[in-house]
């Protein structure tokens with residue numbers, strides 16, 4: 001068994017201001033990586049630039065990271081970072097800017113390499129120092145080594161072949177206050193998928209149980225907010241954010257599993273938000289898993305406060321609208337996972353093509 005968690009993580013209100021010394025000690029010219037709007041709308045960009053200005057650290061902004069960022073965007077940002085001679089990277093936002101920022105930190109440190117190295121592992125120089133400031137409550141990227149990018153060459157998404165942990169993660173629930181209800185649902189369901197998939201992972205052990213089981217218990221406390229039975233407030237936003245970071249710590253010890261693998265095709269082809277795309281497969285995945293080891297599924301359900309997979313599925317259906325795919329896509333999604341040996345190896349049991357097809361069929365509407 002191994003436990004490895006090298007990121008210096010702070011989870012608290014006014015985190016950026018409180019830990020400005022650590023944030024400004026990472027280098028002398030920062031490269032801020034964000035999406036187009038949200039970092040400015042939720043106050044995180046202003047918080048970061050205020051501490052950089054105060055410390056006299058110069059910075060360059062790249063704010064063109066799209067949802068499900070492409071390798072092309074990563075390469076564009078990296079070229080600018082090399083040109084601007086930045087020496088550290090600050091990613092602000094959801095999973096897309098944070099994951100892209102990891103790949104950008106790597107590519108800037110390896111200016112003679114082209115994009116092919118991202119998926120063909122080789123010995124590279126270490127990435128630039130990287131600080132992550134999440135502003136959504138799903139990714140966990142601030143504490144994981146993973147960076148998932150969109151690959152137009154194979155029409156899906158895939159994790160780059162390097163482990164890149166942030167040096168510093170500054171986690172503050174206040175950035176969720178401007179999030180839409182949909183964003184809150186989709187990203188918190190992503191965290192749920194991280195907790196479930198990590199708990200049921202082939203590599204699961206007591207270390208990630210600490211995070212996945214405690215995280216599932218915490219996640220049960222989010223349900224009344226997602227059902228709109230309780231009003232969101234500052235304390236609630238803190239809980240959503242903390243749960244997401246703990247879920248990230250869980251997958252950092254294992255990786256994700258089959259629902260994430262199935263989600264990539266749905267996101268690529270139907271533009272379904274990442275968390276929702278994972279969440280739609282969770283109930284049918286639990287049903288399949290329970291045929292092999294029902295006690296693990298019972299643990300997951302009881303920590304979440306459900307007495308059956310059906311009740312869990314009904315809850316998810318009440319917060320996630322159904323998605324429709326064609327019969328042709330049903331086979332395509334199935335085969336994508338059948339051919340993904342790496343992800344299949346995360347599942348503790350043998351699984352047939354028929355069983356995978358059944359998971360997809362039960363999870364989506366087939367037109």
Ligand SMILES: [Fe+2]
Pocket residue numbers: 138139190193194260274278
């Ligand atoms: Fe995820």
